[in-house]
Amino acid sequence: MATITLQVNGETHEVDADPATPLLFVLRNSLRLTGAKLGCGLEQCGSCAVLVDGASTLTCSTAAGDFQGREIVTVEGLAGGGKLTPVQQAFVDAGAAQCGYCIPGLVIAVTALLGENPGADEAAINEALEPHLCRCGSHGRIMAAVNGLFGGERAP
Amino acid sequence: MSNPSLINSPDLDSWIVLDADGTVHVRSGKVDIGQRISTALSVLVGEELEINPERIVIDAPDTSYPDEGITSGSNSMMQSGNALRYAAATARRHLLENAAKALDAAVDELTMDDGLISVRDTNQSVSYVEAMDGQPFGIPVDPDVPLKAAENYRWIGNETAPRHMADMVTGAMTYLHDMVMPDMLHARPVRPPRYAAQLTALDEAVVERLQSDGINVVRDGSFLAVAGEDEYAVVQAAGRLARAATWASADLNAADLYGQLTSNRRDSRPVINGTPENAPVPALAAPPAAAAKTLSARYEKPYIMHGTIGPSAALAQADATGALKIWSHSQGIQPLRSSMSQALGMDADDLHIQHVPGAGCYGHNGADDVTFDAALVARALPGKPVMLKWTREDEHAWEPYASAMAMELRASLDTNGAILEWSHESYSDTHLGRPRPTGGGEGPARLLAAGYLEDPAPPFVPQPSMVNHAGLHRNIDPYYTFPSVRAVKNLVRDLPLRTSALRCLGGYANIFALESFMDELAAAGGADPLSFRLRHLHDPRARDVLEAAADAIGWFNPRADDVGRGLAFSRYCNSKTYAAIAIELTVDDNAEIEIRNAVVAADAGEVADAAGLRMQLEGGLLQAVSWTLYEEVCFDADGISSRDWETYPILKFGQVPPVQVVIIDRPGEPPLGAGEAASEPVAAAIANALSDATSIRARRLPLTPDNLRAAAMGADA
Numbered sequence: 001m002a003t004i005t006l007q008v009n010g011e012t013h014e015v016d017a018d019p020a021t022p023l024l025f026v027l028r029n030s031l032r033l034t035g036a037k038l039g040c041g042l043e044q045c046g047s048c049a050v051l052v053d054g055a056s057t058l059t060c061s062t063a064a065g066d067f068q069g070r071e072i073v074t075v076e077g078l079a080g081g082g083k084l085t086p087v088q089q090a091f092v093d094a095g096a097a098q099c100g101y102c103i104p105g106l107v108i109a110v111t112a113l114l115g116e117n118p119g120a121d122e123a124a125i126n127e128a129l130e131p132h133l134c135r136c137g138s139h140g141r142i143m144a145a146v147n148g149l150f151g152g153e154r155a156p
Numbered sequence: 157m158s159n160p161s162l163i164n165s166p167d168l169d170s171w172i173v174l175d176a177d178g179t180v181h182v183r184s185g186k187v188d189i190g191q192r193i194s195t196a197l198s199v200l201v202g203e204e205l206e207i208n209p210e211r212i213v214i215d216a217p218d219t220s221y222p223d224e225g226i227t228s229g230s231n232s233m234m235q236s237g238n239a240l241r242y243a244a245a246t247a248r249r250h251l252l253e254n255a256a257k258a259l260d261a262a263v264d265e266l267t268m269d270d271g272l273i274s275v276r277d278t279n280q281s282v283s284y285v286e287a288m289d290g291q292p293f294g295i296p297v298d299p300d301v302p303l304k305a306a307e308n309y310r311w312i313g314n315e316t317a318p319r320h321m322a323d324m325v326t327g328a329m330t331y332l333h334d335m336v337m338p339d340m341l342h343a344r345p346v347r348p349p350r351y352a353a354q355l356t357a358l359d360e361a362v363v364e365r366l367q368s369d370g371i372n373v374v375r376d377g378s379f380l381a382v383a384g385e386d387e388y389a390v391v392q393a394a395g396r397l398a399r400a401a402t403w404a405s406a407d408l409n410a411a412d413l414y415g416q417l418t419s420n421r422r423d424s425r426p427v428i429n430g431t432p433e434n435a436p437v438p439a440l441a442a443p444p445a446a447a448a449k450t451l452s453a454r455y456e457k458p459y460i461m462h463g464t465i466g467p468s469a470a471l472a473q474a475d476a477t478g479a480l481k482i483w484s485h486s487q488g489i490q491p492l493r494s495s496m497s498q499a500l501g502m503d504a505d506d507l508h509i510q511h512v513p514g515a516g517c518y519g520h521n522g523a524d525d526v527t528f529d530a531a532l533v534a535r536a537l538p539g540k541p542v543m544l545k546w547t548r549e550d551e552h553a554w555e556p557y558a559s560a561m562a563m564e565l566r567a568s569l570d571t572n573g574a575i576l577e578w579s580h581e582s583y584s585d586t587h588l589g590r591p592r593p594t595g596g597g598e599g600p601a602r603l604l605a606a607g608y609l610e611d612p613a614p615p616f617v618p619q620p621s622m623v624n625h626a627g628l629h630r631n632i633d634p635y636y637t638f639p640s641v642r643a644v645k646n647l648v649r650d651l652p653l654r655t656s657a658l659r660c661l662g663g664y665a666n667i668f669a670l671e672s673f674m675d676e677l678a679a680a681g682g683a684d685p686l687s688f689r690l691r692h693l694h695d696p697r698a699r700d701v702l703e704a705a706a707d708a709i710g711w712f713n714p715r716a717d718d719v720g721r722g723l724a725f726s727r728y729c730n731s732k733t734y735a736a737i738a739i740e741l742t743v744d745d746n747a748e749i750e751i752r753n754a755v756v757a758a759d760a761g762e763v764a765d766a767a768g769l770r771m772q773l774e775g776g777l778l779q780a781v782s783w784t785l786y787e788e789v790c791f792d793a794d795g796i797s798s799r800d801w802e803t804y805p806i807l808k809f810g811q812v813p814p815v816q817v818v819i820i821d822r823p824g825e826p827p828l829g830a831g832e833a834a835s836e837p838v839a840a841a842i843a844n845a846l847s848d849a850t851s852i853r854a855r856r857l858p859l860t861p862d863n864l865r866a867a868a869m870g871a872d873a
Contacts, residue, residue, distance in 0.1 A: 018388060028387075029336075034334035035327020036327070038466070038545070039466055039515075041547065075326060092317075092325060095317070095321065098192070099189065099190030099465075100190065100321075101331065101466045104325075135516050135806065136516045137777065137778030138771070139809055139812040140815045
């Protein structure tokens with residue numbers, strides 16, 4: 001066990017944990033930030049994504065200790081003062097979810113893309129979504145939400 | 157009254173509760189698994205009670221609420237939706253009658269809106285709460301109560317905002333996996349390498365070291381699990397314990413699967429109008445003398461998996477008396493409770509299960525098995541809440557798959573190109589493996605861990621379902637009108653993998669075969685596939701969805717040479733939603749299919765929640781695109797080799813085609829279950845479009861480059 005210092009959602013947290021513990025477990029169990037999900041533990045599905053220094057980052061396999069000194073933002077930390085971000089609002093407006101389990105990871109991925117490349121084209125959008133799986137078949141509504149954010153055509 | 161939900165729970169108070177502050181609570185036995193049934197139910201109740209559906213509370217389903225069996229078979233709108241619509245209409249009448257007495261007015265002078273009942277054109281009113289006067293309804297649901305007329309609808313048929321949407325995007329939505337309780341332990345099971353296995357030795361030194369590290373090792377026969385306070389320590393402990401375990405394990409049966417489907421011993425029944433009969437199977441006779449052409453074809457589908465994105469989890473706690481309180485994302489908490497009480501030798505009253513949402517499951521995935529696992533660990537550690545989670549590998553390798561199937565079809569055309577006779581035989585393992593006590597101890601036998609206990613449940617031996625359009629014979633009976641139909645179900649024994657219900661059950665493979673064969677017959681008779689179908693289809697609503705799908709894809713419009721178009725149709729269970737799929741695709745030089753456009757046209761009767769219906773149709777289509785193009789559970793003698801998302805790929809974002817959804821609303825008509833309808837015709841629509849684009853007729857799923865090349869070679873041979 002060791003003390004790990006993490007910057008999460010604008011606050012500093014000191015957590016006693018095995019530094020090899022994947023960041024996801026620390027976020028979910030020590031900090032009770034359960035928005036990021038455990039889907040595979042293999043970095044194959046995207047459910048566990050959070051922002052690390054603004055980049056969408058998978059957290060199910062990488063040690064929490066490696067994230068000290070980085071700025072972590074989870075899906076819970078996006079909306080300020082009860083107001084949804086444009087990305088979150090776009091998902092709500094498009095009704096872009098069924099079970100919703102993959103949605104926090106996708107919201108993170110799209111938020112990162114909007115920050116890095118607000119003029120992203122279809123190829124860049126596909127690349128950003130590539131690490132993410134959805135099993136309910138909500139892809140079309142999700143892409144409608146995303147395309148609207150990047151100035152594309154909104155699906156009906 | 158034929159609705160089993162109302163027969164089981166006739167009292168209005170068991171469905172709808174008006175609390176002291178006027179909030180309407182709905183208690184359905186059907187669970188929301190992402191299909192938005194809670195949104196649709198709130199619309200039906202809100203409509204009758206004149207309350208905005210967004211303000212209706214859907215209580216978490218619980219084994220103390222109405223027993224509506226399993227949330228499956230696209231039955232929720234036709235069972236719970238129907239029950240709640242009549243319950244709300246009965247409540248509406250009751251409230252109006254009470255208010256009439258309180259206000260000394262006639263019922264037809266009253267108006268009701270948003271919790272208040274008023275005498276028209278006066279300022280006299282009472283609230284719904286005042287009208288109840290502190291009493292429960294105390295009356296049965298009246299199945300003959302008049303329903304609100306369609307022309308007065310305020311919410312039914314609209315696009316209603318899905319429940320929990322804002323919570324999903326902020327991370328506030330609580331899934332079972334997110335629950336926490338004081339002193340909660342995390343747990344993981346430790347599985348054997350293959351199904352047939354016995355734990356013969358466990359390195360006691362490792363067990364002692366784990367225990368000294370604060371890890372509980374739970375063993376019952378060959379069932380093995382670890383539990384402890386820190387989740388990551390538990391994950392590591394599961395790995396250490398797996399390496400300390402020695403198993404005696406038999407090889408998995410890896411002999412030619414498609415050969416086994418039609419050569420293994422089997423239980424065969426004729427299926428008449430969708431219902432199997434206890435009668436000898438009629439032999440396939442020689443084609444009739446009037447036959448101008450006779451075609452035969454065999455179609456095949458591999459094992460596929462549910463592939464939930466969130467591996468199954470359950471929370472359980474045993475109290476000092478041994479009674480268990482359980483939180484589960486099972487689709488059937490009532491039959492699960494009965495099955496678990498038998499398996500654990502407990503009184504069902506000592507088992508209480510509450511439903512909490514999990515990730516989408518699409519049928520019988522690991523949800524029930526993980527609940528039993530959690531109960532076993534909780535019972536061994538009384539007092540402690542135990543959150544047991546399966547790993548990705550557990551879910552991929554141990555969930556009950558959708559059975560592989562083979563379908564053998566034969567049909568003859570008369571001299572006018574019309575179908576004269578039709579034969580369809582399907583071969584499959586069971587699709588009905590859900591834990592469900594049916595008297596013969598079958599409930600426990602269907603729980604995964606029960607077979608590994610010191611005192612194991614007997615192996616599960618499925619019996620052929622005799623229910624109309626149930627398991628492997630779902631949609632084997634053509635919805636078209638043919639002069640002569642022979643349909644046979646073959647429940648095949650001794651197949652290698654554990655199977656149960658996945659969205660559509662046998663219907664996905666049966667419609668793949670039926671609707672592919674329709675195109676093959678159309679081609680043999682030189683007919684257009686759309687016209688050929690319409691010629692044999694007499695239900696105007698079925699014709700409407702086919703024509704709507706064809707219109708939307710531009711069926712008769714010119715197309716580029718490399719583009720193929722395909723159509724397929726089914727009516728789910730021949731009694732539920734009508735759906736037609738139209739596909740446009742191209743095939744590249746690597747034999748990879750790219751779907752350019754997809755259309756689903758559907759008639760689900762009266763639409764309660766248009767946004768929810770559209771999502772079910774679009775989601776069902778895309779999931780079936782994934783099954784059709786990419787999915788196959790791989791295995792060999794060493795066991796299951798599809799153990800993660802790289803070895804079992806599914807549809808990815810870059811592969812998603814544009815999807816157009818056309819809904820034909822029928823206000824006033826009974827709602828028809830829609831959760832599975834769009835998936836059934838997808839495989840045939842793609843295979844038909846493939847044939848149109850390339851002249852390759854692919855009869856084995858999935859439509860991967862390898863299977864396409866094999867089909868092309870077969871055609872050349």
